[in-house]
Amino acid sequence: MLLILLFVFIGITLIQLVYYVFIFGRFSFAKKQTIQPKKLPISIIVCAKNEEENIKKHFPLLVSQNYPDYEIVLIDDASSDETLELFEMYEKQYTNVKLVKVQNNEAFWGNKKFALTLGIKAAKNEYLVFTDADCYPASNDWLLHISSQFSKEKTIILGYGAYEKIKNSFLNKIIRFETLLTATQYFSWAKIGNPYMGVGRNLAYKKEEFFNVRGFMDHMKIRSGDDDLFINQAATNKNTEILFTPESFTLSEPKTTFKSWFYQKRRHATTAKHYKGFDKFQLGLFFFSQFWFFITAIVLLAFQFQWMIVLGILLFRYLFTWISLGYAAAKLKEKDVMYWYPIIELILTFTQLNVFFRNLISKPVHWK
Structure with missing residues (x-):
């Protein structure tokens, strides 16, 4: 034996x-990535539900991007805190901010995909860049780097959503290692020609790709997967590119307790069973x-x-x-x-x- x-x-x-x-x-062994900015008209899509504190911290980094032509579509998904009031203030203050208010809908109760769909339809530009309300760009050239990867053929861009480093935290190292391993997997398979997932913290695609697969309709009843299930359905070896320049990263605040991180992993794991x-x-x-x-x-x-x-x-x-x-x-x-x-x-x-x-x-x- x-x-x-x-x-x-x-x-x-x-x-x-x-x-x-x-x-x-x-x-892992790919060459360093170079960029050639295209400065395409871009719409940043941010969906928020009770994210008042994160919005206060991160919105200034979105609105100060070194990019000539972009709008920010802020989606309030029936928040019960001051998120909507903040969004309304930003819409009045900035000409390139558009607010989408989502009311509770019995058929799509608590479904982020329904809120995102309304935001995508409201966006005036064809090129869409997605991030979460609890994330922020690693640099003011974030959009510049993302736009560089779009082309006539490449209409889906997979980026890297990193987590902040916390000194003397072993849990933080575990979280960041898992994020590294996950990104290595989906970046590698995309380079091979089989893109299977992306992360909503840092994702971009052309609006036509969304409508080509009827948006989220085929998996609307699955609460998770507005990012990876969409990519699993829409991405191909011809239309997908990866982006891993440091300036193109987004950052998020990581969980600080094993219990909260473990529960987050449980939510993420429910989505993979719906992959191809x-x-x-x-x-x-x-x-x-x-x-x-x-x-x-x-x-x-x-x-x-x-x-x-x-x-x-x-x-x-x-x-x-x-x-x-x-x-x-x-x-x-x-x-x-x-x-x-x-x-x-x-x-x-x-x-x-x-x-x-x-x-x-x-x-x-x-x-x-």
């Missing part, structure tokens, strides 16, 4: 090699290989079966994964999380397993 387990261990390591080197390497078949397969195989890599390695080392071979394979696996993710981390300005990589990966793998089983028992609540 231990001999069979050793061969399983070797096979799983080879699967990991394919993922980290031959798939993730498409992004191949996308679910490749994501499942990657997690399967990670989980069973740890299990088989622990068992073989515990019984000291061919321990020198096992240890050699273990070190080889960490060498190629560390190199691959290290290059990706350098591109995405997350190099510090790699110092803790082996520990974080182990914690994250078993956290994902916990999320899976918890979601089988009960469903998390989404946009309220």
